[in-house]
Amino acid sequence: MATRFENGIVVMLGEKNRVLWNGAVVTDGERVAAVGNAAEMKRRFPAAESVDCSGKIILPGFICTHHHFYSTMARGMGIPGEPAANFVEILERLWWKVDRALDEEDITLSAQLPLIDCIRNGTTTVIDHHASPGMRDGSLDLIENAVRQSGVRASLCYEVSDRNVLGAGIAENERFIKKVGKGDGQIAAMMGMHASFTMSDATIERCVGIARDAGVGCHIHVAEDAADREDSLAKYKMPTVNRLQKLGVAGEKSIFVHCVHIDDAEMDILAATKTSVVHNPESNMNNAVGVTPLLKLLSKGVLVGLGTDGMGSDMLAQMRCAYLLHRLANHDPRVAFMEAPQLLLQNNAAIAKRQFGLQLGEIAEGLPADLAILDYQPPTPLSDANFLGHLIFGLVDANVDTTVCKGKILMQGKRILSMDEERLAARSRELAPLMWQRLQEL
């Protein structure tokens, strides 16, 4: 069934980037059937259902290339004792307890609620990284079910590490990767790995072997904190990226998350192997780990995308955080205006293409119908020439009204249609204190 999203400002992005006032996007099934002037689209597709988008701007749905749905129930939780003083303490005292305390229903709710948040923020594609050592086998199926129910797209993986049991999680990834196969455009799979400093050579080699046989990439945290670099230098006499490259982890389908503490030679390896990097500015600032050398990575031709690392699901906020952080860190008000939007709008689409085999992040005839429709009355002229100014200083604070993925309306008039938010949040409020209690006993 066809739908005309009409009378809004359409920003197509992609190669033929154009801004169309009084525009319309016509969707038919899971794809965009046509984009153009609203009156012309009405003439060409008179039978299509109409969704009035006047006073709104129609953008391609946003993509998040690194998320942790499972972190949801940590919100508002008190941690006994002195505050964690560094990154490793944050892991040991918070995240490695949260993931162990999660049970089956927690995992489902911990996915459903951030998925609702994604829809609320116009984020229609997510690459997630999951951990739940207390309920590991089958956990990716629970998340898959939540993703299918929500209607967005997600690439899923389980975080392998040697921290509790050697190679824990390898079987869950292998099972899920085989189940997903080439994927259906909605669900994709990767080989999830925690980080160099929690994985032996043997464990990494097993992961790489499975990923290589299945033709999928590895999704791993890299040099997020100086501790990861120091561990690799001390134990293996080489920096983190060198070690991972030597073990076969790098490659076009792999995602190296963070890359805060890397040197020039490591950046060259990332560029030469076409490995993607995902930058998570809010998370890096929250954990006080340092600043990713973003401008240098980009200048070396590394594909750098943007994620939230579980801090939330609002990609416009994340983009503006990257913009502000790199201006300040470089003490230069000339930088990051082009680069921060590039991570979100172009590079995340390029990374998603490697995972889903789809051209996302663009509104054009024949492409997937994923849309974020925001309330926006531009106070100044808006065209393709000055769109980035509106993105950074206006749209970042605009409300998403309607979210569409695979041609299906998931939220309209700010009401989530695919899931019962009130009921799920109420249930999560019941279960979270029980999870917090179990966590105290770990």
Ligand SMILES: [Zn+2]
């Ligand atoms: Zn992460």
